Amino acid sequence: MKCLKLLLFTVCIGGFTQQAHAIDVRVEAGGGWAIGYVDAEGFDEGSGGGPAANAGVWIDKLWTDNLSVGMQYLYLSNTLSFSDFDDQHTRIHAGMLNAAWRMNNGVVHPYIGGGVGFGVTTVEFSPDEDDTATDVAGQIFFGFDYDILDNFYVGVNGRWFITEPKVFGFDETFYQVALMGTIGFKF
Numbered sequence: 001m002k003c004l005k006l007l008l009f010t011v012c013i014g015g016f017t018q019q020a021h022a023i024d025v026r027v028e029a030g031g032g033w034a035i036g037y038v039d040a041e042g043f044d045e046g047s048g049g050g051p052a053a054n055a056g057v058w059i060d061k062l063w064t065d066n067l068s069v070g071m072q073y074l075y076l077s078n079t080l081s082f083s084d085f086d087d088q089h090t091r092i093h094a095g096m097l098n099a100a101w102r103m104n105n106g107v108v109h110p111y112i113g114g115g116v117g118f119g120v121t122t123v124e125f126s127p128d129e130d131d132t133a134t135d136v137a138g139q140i141f142f143g144f145d146y147d148i149l150d151n152f153y154v155g156v157n158g159r160w161f162i163t164e165p166k167v168f169g170f171d172e173t174f175y176q177v178a179l180m181g182t183i184g185f186k187f
Helices: none
Strands: 002-005 009-013 018-020 024-040 046-060 067-080 088-102 108-126 129-147 152-163 170-186
Touching (some): 024 067, 024 088, 024 152, 046 088, 067 170, 088 129, 088 152, 088 170, 108 152, 108 170, 129 170
Antiparallel strands (some): 002 009, 009 018, 024 170, 067 088, 088 108
16 A cells, blocks of 8 residues: 655555544633843842733644744733832843644543743833843743633633843843733634
8 A cells, every 4th residue: 555645645546544633723812920030140039929911823743732932922011120220111022933732522621731932021110221232031931721612712821931141231130920810713
């Protein structure tokens, strides 16, 4: 029996077996709250909270039923308090490439995954004093979503995010822990 393998399909000629692997595409968006922590070279550590948001496009069941890959935009904003200098407002815009193990079949879809990308970090001490830097970013995330209709779902997720830009001439490490609700549509 001769088989022709395509990207997502296997078609066998002269036999009874035909296998098709269907993929799903999803778009989602969400918002929530992030707690930020910064470790700045030569300064005291600072922490604080603020709003967080995300938007993404996912492809499910790419090579297996439980693999999902996606592109995601993240927005994380915090007002960080320090003991040795004024508060700073930190905004991070990040573009991430993610991979997740997700139970794509059924109604409830738990998942865990990680991603890498770039974060653009802006630190502002006052309206006249700010600096922006771009560096590599990484994240680990987990959560679940629930199908409320055939194509619509809602969910919740948590994430740990890190980036290490050089801001105001100092090496800084920005950590973010975020909890977000999501809503999505599956095509």
